[in-house]
Amino acid sequence: MIIINERLRNAILIALADKETMSILDCAMIKSKSMTEIVRETKIPQTSTFRKIKWLLDEGLLMVDSIVITREGKKSSLFKSVLRSIDVRYDFGNLVEVDVIHNIDPTEKIAVKLFSLNSS
Numbered sequence: 001m002i003i004i005n006e007r008l009r010n011a012i013l014i015a016l017a018d019k020e021t022m023s024i025l026d027c028a029m030i031k032s033k034s035m036t037e038i039v040r041e042t043k044i045p046q047t048s049t050f051r052k053i054k055w056l057l058d059e060g061l062l063m064v065d066s067i068v069i070t071r072e073g074k075k076s077s078l079f080k081s082v083l084r085s086i087d088v089r090y091d092f093g094n095l096v097e098v099d100v101i102h103n104i105d106p107t108e109k110i111a112v113k114l115f116s117l118n119s120s
Helices: 006-017 019-027 035-042 046-059 106-118
Strands: 062-069 075-081 083-089 097-102
Touching: 006 019, 006 046, 006 083, 006 097, 019 035, 019 046, 035 046, 035 075, 046 062
Parallel strands: none
Antiparallel strands: 062 075, 083 097
């Protein structure tokens, strides 16, 4: 899917240019992760991780996949990357073209919800 929205296209390009932001997206690509898991796996300082996750959420590149209750009774959001693949093309005199493949599999989401209803 080619991104036409200029703001989203620019956000994707900015994310690709930042090593830590790319690490966060990579970390949450396959499996949804909490902020604590992302900090531990990427070794990015907690404050930077929090700030970058907030930016990624605001720009629509990361989503809250689910909210869980921890053993301590606190709510914890699990984050997942919205995009699985990004292809950027530049041709002299034309706009930068950003082509993406979404990371959201509708069948997987339906199956997870269906099986979570059966387990209660």
